[in-house]
Amino acid sequence: MDQRRAVFLDLNGTLVTPILVEQLTDLRLIDGVQEGVGRLCRAGFVCPVVTVQSKIEKGLFSEAEFHTWFEALARSMVTWGTVLTGPYVCPHRFATPCMCAKPQTLLYERAAADHGLSLSGSFAVGDTAADVEAAKRFGGRGCLVLTGYSARGEEASRAKRFASYTGRTFGEVVDWILKQEAA
Ligand SMILES: [Mg+2]
Ligand SMILES: [Zn+2]
Secondary structure (H helix, E strand, O other): OOOEEEEEEOOEOOOEEOOOOOOHHHOEEOOOHHHHHHHHHHOOOEOEEEEEOHHHHHOOOOHHHHHHHHHHHHHHOOOOOOOOEEEEEEOOOOOOOOOOOOOOOHHHHHHHHHHOEEEEEEEEEEOOHHHHHHHHHHOOEEEEEOOHHHHOHHHHHHHHOOOOEEEOOHHHHHHHHHHHHHO
């Protein structure tokens, strides 16, 4: 049986901006993301969103509020067959020891089990070292995008040793992934 493959998507700094906000309603889609996710979906990839939302444990918003906001975002992107899957959420603070925070692979494994995905054939796109390290740990390929946290040099240089590819924009990363497919 053929397993489907995924492009796991980080949320903050990869799909939406700015990175430091108090309210979910301040977040906006980054230019080119809508079109890029659409291209991945039409190429047959499942696109699960895997995200750390520390503000849930900090009490700035609830898990239910986050899910409501995410559903509205996903609905707003449903054009030309664009489907966001998930979200798979770590609600913990960075200082809280947990099993789900990136670069641990629990949330990716959960998405793979839910949707019958091959992890080794999958990609992850993100703006931090944790995103691309997670991809390496689950046996897939990590793509760093130089938006969000990696718009600053230090995070990008920490991340690059885990990344199979680094792109300036989400669209460049999508181009690279689709080129691997064609090769
Ligand atoms: Mg991020
Ligand atoms: Zn967690």
